Amino acid sequence: MTTRASADSTREIPEATVARLPIYLRALTALAESSIVTCSSEELATAAGVNSAKLRKDLSYLGSYGTRGVGYDVDYLRYQIARQIGVTQDWPVIIVGIGNLGHALANYSGFRSRGFRVVALLDTDPSRQTEVVAGVDVRPFRDMEAIVRQHGVAIGVIATPAAAAQEVADRMVAAGIGSILNFAPTVLSVPPGVDVRKVDLSIELQILAYHEQRKAPQEQSV
């Protein structure tokens, strides 16, 4: 999809590896808080819940930041991963749809501590626009374009009902947002170049139900 010309500083990092980097980052932060200065791939892999060989291969895509016979410097590796992901800088984020889930997301402290700053909460319902959630006041959805331009927002979160999600996504794309995190249970269609990630709570439960059903097949006979 993306044609990459230079392969020196910007190597191709496989998608599966990118998805694990935040896990390593979190594990490293936990180690740092325990005042651990150095760790081996085995220790970090255990903390992150993966195989040590996989961890080493993942890290090798970023560069050669370990020392053979010793391991990795926790702070240094943490910085390198954070830099690769891009969370050394601050990312302004907007959340659209301030229902139950929107409230929870706005109050989630994990965003702030990981480089994401919620700059606006948006909703079409005028009765919600008097609220103040997590120190940010809810504003009318029609203000989105202005807010996006003002703060240079590149990432948007959709927490609306399914019926409204596509319309919101279209407006986000039109306003210049390039990445969308979608909590609405619907398939979004967006132009190429725009990234969408989907989190679907009931789908996760259904996957668990499938496996659970297989565990006790004698229970639900007829």
Added chain:
Amino acid sequence: MTTRASADSTREIPEATVARLPIYLRALTALAESSIVTCSSEELATAAGVNSAKLRKDLSYLGSYGTRGVGYDVDYLRYQIARQIGVTQDWPVIIVGIGNLGHALANYSGFRSRGFRVVALLDTDPSRQTEVVAGVDVRPFRDMEAIVRQHGVAIGVIATPAAAAQEVADRMVAAGIGSILNFAPTVLSVPPGVDVRKVDLSIELQILAYHEQRKAPQEQSV
């Protein structure tokens, strides 16, 4: 991991396919609500946001439920998928940790409509135990074992802070729960045979940030 003896009625369904079955189910439900009786693999694939070849291959693992030259009967296929996943029956679920996210989950209507019934909300904080959320009252965490046994709960949801998650998971496993949906930002360790799925909101944002950073590399020079 699971050694499966019989391969006639219970075929091996690949994990990637299992993860997509709930998407097909939702798309079929939408079609049914539009009073559509029959659909081709192409139509259903478009509605689910996947390739039609992949859809046909996925469905072929369940059996041969289509008609060549015609397509699939929406209601029939919907029932077959629901049966495979196991959502034709009702799954009792408990939610532990009634903070912002726990509230949102308890109020989420998508669980109920897809075969999941929240039978209890649990929290260790006594000040929360006077609340009633979504028609279910919050009960002390220590009552979990009794509730699990009483209702035959097999699926548990963890929405606590990270520090409490492992303890909750241990207690869930001890009480007989076999599948856990974990929203706490930590790696759970559970005995073999217990399924854990993890949903991490900030990890999703970090993955988006990575891609977003790559889109405009001239922005963050120096």
Added chain:
DNA sequence: TCGGTTTTGTTCTCGCGTTCACAAACTCTT
């Protein structure tokens, strides 16, 4: 009844991701 059309089910090939296994490189002890 029979050829033409449509759409499924399946086979085959390709690419990605995971894991193993080992050489290279560093530290420590004597």
Added chain:
DNA sequence: AAGAGTTTGTGAACGCGAGAACAAAACCGA
């Protein structure tokens, strides 16, 4: 200073999933 002991980084093998392509099977019209 040199050998023993660790641990990283990576080449190679393997397995799974995605997509293309096609044969089999159903319907339709004459």
